[in-house]
Amino acid sequence: MDRFRIELPSWGFADTGTRFGKFHQAAAASTIEEKFRDAAEVNRVTGVCPSLALHVLWDFREGAASAPEVASLTKSTGVKAGSINPNLFQDQIYKFGSFGNPDPQVRAAALQHTLDSIDIAVSTESRDISLWFADGSNYPGTQNMRHRKAWFDEGLRLTHAALKPEQRMLVEYKPFEPAFYHTDIADWGMALELARAAGPQAKVLVDTGHHYSAQNIEQIVAWLLDLKMLGGFHFNDRRYADDDLTLGSIDPYQIFRIFHEIAMYEWETGEQTDIAYMVDQSHNLKPKIEAMIQTVTTAQELFAKAAIVDHERLSVAQSRNEIVDAENCLKDAFATDVRPVLEEWRKSRGIPARPLTAFRESGYQQRIETERAGKGRSAGSSYA
Amino acid sequence: MDRFRIELPSWGFADTGTRFGKFHQAAAASTIEEKFRDAAEVNRVTGVCPSLALHVLWDFREGAASAPEVASLTKSTGVKAGSINPNLFQDQIYKFGSFGNPDPQVRAAALQHTLDSIDIAVSTESRDISLWFADGSNYPGTQNMRHRKAWFDEGLRLTHAALKPEQRMLVEYKPFEPAFYHTDIADWGMALELARAAGPQAKVLVDTGHHYSAQNIEQIVAWLLDLKMLGGFHFNDRRYADDDLTLGSIDPYQIFRIFHEIAMYEWETGEQTDIAYMVDQSHNLKPKIEAMIQTVTTAQELFAKAAIVDHERLSVAQSRNEIVDAENCLKDAFATDVRPVLEEWRKSRGIPARPLTAFRESGYQQRIETERAGKGRSAGSSYA
Amino acid sequence: MDRFRIELPSWGFADTGTRFGKFHQAAAASTIEEKFRDAAEVNRVTGVCPSLALHVLWDFREGAASAPEVASLTKSTGVKAGSINPNLFQDQIYKFGSFGNPDPQVRAAALQHTLDSIDIAVSTESRDISLWFADGSNYPGTQNMRHRKAWFDEGLRLTHAALKPEQRMLVEYKPFEPAFYHTDIADWGMALELARAAGPQAKVLVDTGHHYSAQNIEQIVAWLLDLKMLGGFHFNDRRYADDDLTLGSIDPYQIFRIFHEIAMYEWETGEQTDIAYMVDQSHNLKPKIEAMIQTVTTAQELFAKAAIVDHERLSVAQSRNEIVDAENCLKDAFATDVRPVLEEWRKSRGIPARPLTAFRESGYQQRIETERAGKGRSAGSSYA
């Protein structure tokens, strides 16, 4: 457990919603300072969230010039800047894409924003640039998918060329939304092709909510591990589409199996993997800080269950095709209640045994609700 | 073709988007007057869109008091008010549901809004109240699904009780979004149960985008026809979720099969169905008026193809299990190019043979882009 | 736990496979005697499987005349005959359907087989007739779905009319396979309509593998409970289609939530439900008896977890929309390791604490492998 760290996303503390609107929470963070403070509170009660993923557009209103503010927040909260996320979907110029837009001026603007994001990452001492592209199209025939592939290829190579030696770029895939006919980087195979073409510091980012129904995510993880191309995760859970629900809320056994593949790989190869575990969720209904704490403790529980799989026994059963025994290695570990052990571990590290309880008793939520209540908030947008 | 009419949605002329933002169009309608004018233009070039579905919250800013304005617009544009759509999802009180909310005060407010909508429908001489509920939950256990069913039952009965004899209420179903764990009216079976319990003027509304992947929509249509419970359609197309793409853009054969089931039912029973054909789409990328014209002409083409199925021959082949011949009845009709016949039909009715071309030549788009360009527009909302 | 009983299917002990072939197991049961003996062994080590679902075609080679043999097997094994399953899909006459076949002679034959099955059920003192229909079509237009609905309606009414007062008929639904375009009873709504029309002794049967991807099964269970129409379950797990994997092997939280809805219903209403819990799985790769034992103990574990949900606390949290607390009621129960309690319960009933271990130590598997090894087996069928 000492090695397991999980990065929180700054946008997980802010108001989010669906296309039908947002439900506002009194305590939702709207400034980067509030996001850092909320993240620090989660880190205080869980002890495993030392960094905060930042979003260039929402958190660096003045670009790299905002970096000193971030440094100062790190000093005051003890939370470091984590991965840097460019925004290549919100500006009106991106209506028909960013790196894949037929218009070379838009592509240039998108590349510049990405290069600026790398500069920001340098200034915040962030290793990872996390690239999600909303690019795609809504109707058959409206875009040339091969041309767009070539433009992505070029843009990602240029991005890679700007990386500092210690930096990485993570290429995320997603089957749909906001594009509804085709998405340029739709699956792990496309992300892999593009990342490999970009250069050795490019890896694939697996968002657990970005798969087709029934797709075997842990198999993709196993392949990416084998290919040395797994850069990190965006954790969340889903039932239908990219629902961005809290991790393990819908299918906890799925997340356990992902952790298992990683643990098994490490046990078998003796390697220590270098994977960025990041949360990416929309807390539309749940109180945001509580949702985050719940997510972190759930992740720890599933990680711990995966750690106690009997790898030796499993390995033998697999090699002999003793499939009931092999499966029971996973079932037994998953059935084990690891919460008591986690509480002990926390106590031994000076972390509250029950993070959610500790948070609730702290009065933090009440304080920020009062503090932030008076703040002007943009009216909830109307769908149409 | 003379009987086929299709109702446009007022929100189809306004700016819409995804949770990641809206791309603004210079000519997007933002007032009810603009929506009526745009609808009238579509009706001018297609001749089959005499009514406009209205949205209580967005179009009747002053409730029933806005009715005279609508009457006046009908007079000036020749377009009537169509179905009336209450809004039970946007207000902050609906965070945990409307008719299904555990809080009786919220349920009462939702009912009152619905009763007000019936009054509005009376004032606009609209027959149909179209009820879509976003109600549901995002996480297992967080809501009591049976209690919510009972509350829906009660609310819909009270709604039905307020209907005028000539009015109908249409109950829509949807598997998910914005709720991601459970949706209270998730499928046709639930809508049917609730509609039947509410009373004889309640019917089921089929939105073609509100189904599980691979679900057989035309079978549901056939069952609802058989049960005399099909009230109408919200037409659109989809590939993944409720994508709200233009009709027939992804799977035209699917829409053809729906029209076929209706035509076959009428041929066989001698009954003339009374089904409200309504468009419900989000034109996030396509120019809104062009998207609407394209939708209407596509609907006509698919309706016409369904009309030329050889029902006699099909009926015989079905009864004899001659399945290749039976299937070819549908394939032959679908393969037929009905566009020339439609052009002839339009000319004979004084409608432009090619509606999209006629629209483009009219200069309407340029005029409204100029007119509406100066209008203040709320800044695009940020996702987080 | 004392109330939880689960019925095994006779076909779960026989060789099954996919369309691509069967992998034969030396110990697979091929006679009804072998199936009863294997079921008795599972019942011996688990103590909760007193009945065996029987398949008319495969287990009653001589129809009702086979009943005395069954009675004798019950006497010798202590396992009763459970639900009776007619077979309306295997005979060549059913190529285009059984109850829904356009040919009245086929419909009559299908009805007769069903009435014979009721007689068999009388003779075996079985309460439930379990009706699964493979009826459907593979291509659009090839069958009249409304006619078929009417024929089903008629056939099911006549079936109901033949039931003894203490009997029930269970109507199963399934979206697809073996029919690939439309299935006559495709979802719970269709099964509900037909069951209700048939009469009061008809209930709906939920097979956990017979749903669309992402469909909320526990919501359907909650509705059927509320409507007093839930007759029973066919338990199995799946990832893609109707995979018939062992229960809880893919998504254990899903099965837990189903049990939770039932437990919550009973707690809230004070009613004791009367639901037939039946296994329906294909053990293509796993040793059949071990697969069955694993299934039964998994079912017990998930049932036990559902039983320890704090209903009082959950109910309060739900009514107050305290969604994190409400969800945690389920998460806490699911995270609890109930295996020690189950072992204690077993010991107190004189059942082996660890059924799988007890089975393995019994030598039963070795004995039947030897006994059955010499038996002629039909050559594995070739797909094409």
Added chain:
Amino acid sequence: MDRFRIELPSWGFADTGTRFGKFHQAAAASTIEEKFRDAAEVNRVTGVCPSLALHVLWDFREGAASAPEVASLTKSTGVKAGSINPNLFQDQIYKFGSFGNPDPQVRAAALQHTLDSIDIAVSTESRDISLWFADGSNYPGTQNMRHRKAWFDEGLRLTHAALKPEQRMLVEYKPFEPAFYHTDIADWGMALELARAAGPQAKVLVDTGHHYSAQNIEQIVAWLLDLKMLGGFHFNDRRYADDDLTLGSIDPYQIFRIFHEIAMYEWETGEQTDIAYMVDQSHNLKPKIEAMIQTVTTAQELFAKAAIVDHERLSVAQSRNEIVDAENCLKDAFATDVRPVLEEWRKSRGIPARPLTAFRESGYQQRIETERAGKGRSAGSSYA
């Protein structure tokens, strides 16, 4: 049209079914001679099916020794041997896999069978070895997915090493069935990785039924074209899983879009693609020869529609983001009735204008029903 050829599968003329059984057809082919004769009849009436895909296990009962028989049949029927399909799933040794089996003896046997298949291909002068692997697992944890990847890697390299210079090996992918938890080559990305590692004569085979729901097949085709890795197609249609329905029977627009991507690629690059178009369907209900003729003519129609897309106009519209115009290029082509042109083309080549009619008038079906009626047929297998 002169360039479009489509290869028929020998197993498409034989009785096939689902796991629930086969419905026998009097005229189903059961010998290789019958399959060649039936294929020749389809080729006679369509003129575009000069080759027949062969299945090593079912068609070469004596391995390479059967090759002279094939040569003789080619001489008598005018139909050549097409792609050679090893069978790596039916033998009992393949219970836990073939190339991916943990047992090295099974892997060796699988490799030997594949090398034998290459010899057969040499003897039949077939260019393509078509490799479909059913390998996978049914339960989490029961197999080591990375080990299996490595074994596949090795087996495919050795297979490639045995190819003659003019031969190709095609690697097919499939998400599930018969394996229900993981399939070793589950998607195009996995097939691509393995094919590329095997060597330059290895290409990817796209079976149109082997995708996740909603997956964009034409995008995969576009990528494979761009990567020069598209080897061929197995054509069929589906609604739910790998339903193996006749091409274009469920979603004809989907197949049209695939042909469009190929035509657009050729137009744009000036290259002539070298893609094996092959049918792979199960004619469980339709008369087999009629189903095949219907498939071929449907394929021609969709190919022809794709050929008349205005590429110049489309290309301009795409580059300008004029999305309605771009989409209409596809819609217009698809709406065009190409049947008259195809009839003309056939007449000009001395082919019957209406192949299905010509076949029906030929009396061929009646002849083979009589001839083959007396032949012994293995009893329909029982599912359990």
